[in-house]
Amino acid sequence: MTRQNQKIAVIIVAAGAGRRMGTDVARPKQYQPVAGVPLLTRTVNAFLQAETVDIILPVISPDHHHFYEALGLGDKRLLSPALGGAERQQSVLAGLDALSATTSPPDIVLIHDAARPFVSNELIDATIDAAITSGGAIPALQVTDTLKQADKDQTIQRTLDRTIHHLAQTPQAFRFAEIYAAHQQAAKTDQLFTDDASIAEWAGMNVKIVPGTPENYKITIAQDVERAEMTLIPRMETRVGTGFDVHAFETGDHVTLGGIQIPHTAKLKGHSDADVALHTLTDALYGAMADGDIGQHFPPSDMEWHQADSAIFLEHAVSRLKERAGRLVHLDLTLICEAPKVGPHCEEMRQRIAQIADVSMSRVSVKATTTEKLGFTGRKEGIAAQAAVTIEVPVKD
Incomplete structure (x- = not known):
């Protein structure tokens, strides 16, 4: 199969509170401005610029409707937002449920953090291609620093092999039917997974790594906003x-x-x-x-x-x-x-x-x-x- 005959959807997970930002607690980080433009707007626009993406579905908190409406987003590929849950895993499943209920569910779904606004078209396409071939794919950066394992007292127990360890990014791409079934199975357990690739692994799916990019970092704390604005605002x-x-x-x-x-x-x-x-x-x-x-x-x-x-x-x-x-x-x-x-x-x-x-x-x-x-x-x-x-x-x- 090739990318040309596949229907591609992206779920943008934007239901969190972003408390680690330590700034405006009344306004979650995904709605706060970065160089004058709300973070979620920047992330949605990144996918609107990707010609390979057919559907974009934001997943937001039920309490954030007024924030989302204030963004004024509009495009024929942009669906009305789905309502997420208290945990990221619940929010992703809500997005998958919403896509499944459409008249024509996608073949491939990308799942992306709202707080990663610098994803490139090249990275999106590489992840899609790998998912079409393998069933699942994530962008990741190989660890370059020496990697240590420590106990609860921060005493080093051993040095790990950094050549086999990677830092996961998003978008994580999967064949829609397979990741949807995996999420439905995971929802019936007491386990909480930190990302969608870990659910896919748990369900026995193949997940390949494509090279991530340092620019595709997640905006988590206030210093990340400063870093982003240095990138966006001309020197x-x-x-x-x-x-x-x-x-x-x-x-x-x-x-x-x-x-x-x-x-x-x-x-x-x-x-x-x-x-x-x-x-x-x-x-x-x-x-x-x-x-x-x-x-x-x-x-x-x-x-x-x-x-x-x-x-x-x-x-x-x-x-x-x-x-x-x-x-x-x-x-x-x-x-x-x-x-x-x-x-x-x-x-x-x-x-x-x-x-x-x-x-x-x-x-x-x-x-x-x-x-x-x-x-x-x-x-x-x-x-x-x-x-x-x-x-x-x-x-x-």
């Missing part, structure tokens, strides 16, 4: 870009600085509105991203930008940063001129720059200084500006 690096620009004065009655108009006896000369403050910030942001400069993105030879509002330029640079999943941390602008008096307008400029850059004012600094009447700014021939911009971007190499 960021901090970058700083600098900008410098000058514009001369020409006949006019105001200057545009930092997105606002300031009355003056002249205006700034330029192809656009000549906002030297926004031009400098824009160039600093492009520089931090290693993304060219304002002249490359908005050529002064292009009449589309003639007398354009320079807010367009800074907004474009910010959008480029967001496309890279980056974050704008801080903008520090210094304006250099003798006139007009910039100080009284710094707060209004901060507010406007923050609005354009889509950050809080606490991330924007605007300062003014002079050159002690030296140079072209000292002769009141124009305005210079310099800026430093700090960003965070995901590490690519």
Whole structure:
């Protein structure tokens, strides 16, 4: 038999309380967020991405309906959840009962822990293939550390052969009819089994091992959540870009600085509105991203930008940063001129720059200084500006 002519179902066991997490006791761990997405949602989505899986059946606690409904999960392959029991073994049997009651029970069933969200398509397929051939299969990691057996007093009794010992993972896959019969038999005994493979072994089924993956770990304690979030949240690096620009004065009655108009006896000369403050910030942001400069993105030879509002330029640079999943941390602008008096307008400029850059004012600094009447700014021939911009971007190499 091949995978193509087999109906494949997965039971996601999600009825536990997750008390070992030691966090929000009112919300079981499978409903708590991991990098902003509930753990159970991540696990269900992992199987929704597997084209070989035909049916997905969550098994939840009867007390957790409101938590499950809040996830908003929906897909034609996703069945309404079955209700589990006090023990994992009871929950799995409830899932098997529910699959058996469908109009077309599966040929192969995978049984997976809700707290293992990083199962890969390759591991799912390998486990299915092995179960089709052998009747049962589990992914497992071979023990690599020296393995000791100790008594209740933690006194070592002997050293075990690590080459024949493995750490079991899920999904554990079986021919449906065989594992269902094994679970029904086990339910009639007083024995409690820690996983489905141990029930299959007890019932005399063949269970093969396929290589597990270290990434397919079970989220059990709070430190596991931290580990998962380190995997899911991109590693960021901090970058700083600098900008410098000058514009001369020409006949006019105001200057545009930092997105606002300031009355003056002249205006700034330029192809656009000549906002030297926004031009400098824009160039600093492009520089931090290693993304060219304002002249490359908005050529002064292009009449589309003639007398354009320079807010367009800074907004474009910010959008480029967001496309890279980056974050704008801080903008520090210094304006250099003798006139007009910039100080009284710094707060209004901060507010406007923050609005354009889509950050809080606490991330924007605007300062003014002079050159002690030296140079072209000292002769009141124009305005210079310099800026430093700090960003965070995901590490690519």
